[in-house]
Amino acid sequence: MSVLKPLPRWADVVLLPLLNLTLAFVVSGLVVLAIGQNPLHAMWAIATGAFGSGYNFGYTLYYATNFIFTGLAVALAAHAGLFNIGGNGQAYVAGLGVIAVALLLDGTHWIIVMPLAMLAAMLVGGIWAFIPGYLQAKRGSHVVITTIMFNFIAAALMVYMLNYVLKAPTGMAPESRMIAPDARMPRLAEFIDFFRHTPVNLSLFLAIALLVGVYYLIWHTKFGFALRTLGQNPTASRYAGFSNSKIIMIVMTMSGALAGLVAFNEVLGVQNRLVLDFVADAGFVGIAVALMGRNHPFGIGLAALLFGALYQGGNELQYVVPGLTREMVVIIQALVILFTGAMEGLFRPGLQFAFMLFTPEHKAEAMARESAGSES
């Protein structure tokens, strides 16, 4: 009974995410209520915690930078019909590339270190995603499985590297030594006092440029045409003369390279050293960001900002709402991701029904649908 018609674009892109967000806040509010606190108070704390000052906004942008990278990584792969769940692992190992460049060129000016570290992050992240891509293309091992597995391998590999290769002999914490101040990527705070004490740095501009770049890649290049064809219909893609195996490998590599840029931001711009778990699950948040952004760079930009705000605002909750432990903050953040990302289709049928009742159909489309529909 496929009588429901697709939503108008504005409803799909704006209304639906807003409804999901509202529901997420309502359910999160119940959690806050359960510990005897005022949910409105908590919500206000999230809002001001994310946007209330230059300090807060700077942190929001810093988180958003990571989410743009991983959101784009997921979206690019999704357009080719590939579900890259391995953004976390790809970003994590990419840290090795960044720290290798930064430490080898220690004492060099950031102008030189920055582009090389960026390329290194993309290269290492790309290689980490290429392997699952190769296994999918040539051996039929599903990327969903292999990229998950590669997350585990990455985590173990990084613990090893940090403990036995990069850790200073007398050091305690599993972390590399610090990058020399000259080589660090400048933070925006150095030019804009508004962002004082915040880690948001030049990689934000890279993220914004990539939003535009990926848009052009997907919709205005021949390769983008190929990867979208593959994503929609692999048989038609082969019919069109594309080598599906090559596209899969290239797209996975590009996706991993995008995810790898998280390391560029974190290692060269924020932590200034390689630490454990610096990715902080940005790879998984990227999945929700891509879902909510409808795999469109514009949507991803907005969704990344929203998730950045939720992360930063959520962290602030702990300072502001008494009795709210870190576990509850995680629960609230997870609920928001669940409702806006994983369950983004929850309201779709209802909304479609509502629209059918209240809006006249576009004539040509409806007629064409009817004739196409009667065929099957």
Add this chain to the structure above:
Amino acid sequence: MTSEGTNAQRPETAAAKPGASDWAIELEKINKRFGPVHANKDIDLSVRRGTIHGIVGENGAGKSTLMSILYGFYNADSGTIKVNGAIQNITDSRHALALGIGMVHQHFMLVDNFTVLENIILGAEDSRILGTSLSRARSELGRLEKEYDLKVNPDALIEDISVGQQQRVEILKALYRGADILILDEPTGVLTPKEADDLFRVLRTLREQGKTVILITHKLREIMAITDAVSVMRQGEMVKTLETAKTNPEELAELMVGRRVLLRVEKGESHPGKPLLKITNLTVADDMGVVRVKDVSFAVRAGEIVGIAGVSGNGQTELLEAITGMRDQRAGDVIVNGHKLFLKGDDGASRARAAGLAHVPEDRQRMGLVTNFQAWENAILGYQNSAEYGGGLMLDGTAARAAATAQMQRFDVRPLNISLKTSLFSGGNQQKIVLAREIGRDPDVLIVGQPTRGVDIGAIEFIHNQIVKMRDAGKAILLVSVELDEIRSLADRILVMFDGQIVGEADPATATEGELGLMMAGISNREAAQ
């Protein structure tokens, strides 16, 4: 969906009220709108009990909508439905079943890894204990099989039986649920000619047993062969209901399309030139590694249409895929215009196309189109790397859109909207988009599979004419179709394929359907002559 609770409206069956009405179904002034689209306008339809009633019409004429209303998928905006003479308000398909109306959909609704028996009782289990249901169903099924001569192994898995057998399971499902009135939606679309004949035999048996059959189709040959009466729909309206015996295909076609239609292809003598496509010793295996094309060699010359006839599943699909670079060859060569194609690797199709070989695939929705793309994107599919759509890495959307507009105008694709999602075009118009793209490039060789499958009569005529025009322009055309009529009327030469081999060649002008049928069944010319 409401399930029970319709008991109050449950009618007395026809048996309980004998002679109440001669009509199994009477529809009066049925109207159904989808927004501004008037899918059914004041439809009247009466179906006499114990007959086979055909409903014909082009795609989009409203046949499926009307049947969906009868089966409870949609509710009509206005009008009355009488089943066995009593007015009914059919709320859902469960209710329709309770009234004795069963439907066999074009796409089967079977669970592949269940057995036939399990599929038949699925959703109609009469006991909480499955074993009890199954054994009761088994005896009931035995009775039905005997009564209607519908043989099928109840313990076979659906995925192991042929499409024709699966269709029988669908029919049995409906009968098991007590259907007296059976609606079949385009039932022969997926069947081989032999399977179609079997189906018609079953339908006749059903009629003899007093069942009523409504047959939705656009194949006039089937209407003429089996129905007692036929109703023609066009653009949401009921044009006319006729007694089959008193009409002919030409009249029906005219009623369907609204103008005179040429059912035979008009073409002149062919003047073949040098061979443009040569296949030598081609051996191809399918995905499972089974050899489906065995050492096949033939040639197609400039200015001729070579048709490959055969019951589907005898290697035609693999043959087409191997020639067009969609499938690795096992052995042998494909030579286009003197150049041997290198078809290894999964991008062989690009090299085949570069050599001047165009391909209209058998299944446009699975292969030839990306149905979620806008029309203009499909208009460049396969040719996206051509310099006219932008040099280097960028895709020149403006040039591509212009090319798409030109193609769609030339092939009269409707609606002429290059930004419309391709899945929203009708089947015929989708096929025109594919043809426009493949023919528009002026290729040397055209490989065409099932060019008119699921296409309206009006569009069929147009498509056939385009293919003939290409031939007359000196191109080589290889045509594969399961519609024997189509091959006989289009091809200049017929090669018959059986079990992966070319078993014979025939001249369409002289070969009879009987001769071709024997060859298709694997009996050679010589044996046939004896």
Add this chain to the structure above:
Amino acid sequence: MKNKQAFKGLAALAGGLAVSALMAGTALAQPAVIYDLGGKFDKSFNESSFEGATMWAEETGEAFLELEIQNDAQREQAIRRFASQGANPVVMAGFSWGTALGTVAAEFPETNFVIIDGVVDLPNVQSILFDEHTGSFLVGVLAAMTSESNVIGFVGGMDIPLIHKFYCGYAQGAKAVNADITVIESYTGTTPAAWNDPVTAGELARAASDAGADVVFAAAGGSGMGVLQMMADLGKYSIGVDANQNYMHPGSVLTSMLKRVDVAVYNSFMNAGDADTFTPGITVIGLSEEGVGYALDEHNEALLTDEMIEAAEDYKARIIAGEVEVHDYTTDSTCPV
């Protein structure tokens, strides 16, 4: 400051909403404590910090700020958040804070910071270290005197020099009273997650027990719970760490190697906020300051004989007097035994 205004505005808006002491007091220089990954209620290191802070709050009647971080990458943000909101001093327990504090302390020269178990060489940072090796020596003595199998065990948390220091002191103490004793050494992991993995720690304790150990010392933060539970289940002895954990399994927990993080936090809260009483640089707390030692209370008095207590007290006096020298692993990364 605008931020704060906004908060207050909302507080008024929410009408009668109880605004927490944490929020309302941000204008004053409140002390703050940040817990490490093991979590506030790890019954060990972090909980000790919490108890020290609570002790201070009860005594002074004032409130303090606190925070648990979720992952390693948040360290800088956490310190910076408290420093920028004017907290003073900001106290954090755990060597993992070292690098992050080094960065942030330089950004906020007006704020005083205290790091426990780590060293940050800045004029506004006090680094507090403990003589864990001497305290561990004493519990090693007690373990060796308790053992009947001549085998004792050690389950460390994260495999790092600091914990090697515990092990080395423990082994020296044991060998001092019984030169033939075998000490089985194991660690829960190589990442901070090792502080919060009681399952693995319990398995390691079982392995040590299978190898003959009848006393196992858990120097593993929150993971130590698993060791104490396992040894109690096996009917053998364990030794707790940091806080006094004797009460957890009376009759099985032989003693606890006290490391008075609570005292360090309490003192920091008392003194470090004020320029006059703040003492930047390295502060080492040992046996003489009662910063480390072994726990004796009603839960384990039946387990420790007079002879054992005598021996322990004797060693304690001699270590303080400098007659017995306990080697500190971290000075040269080697252990003599």
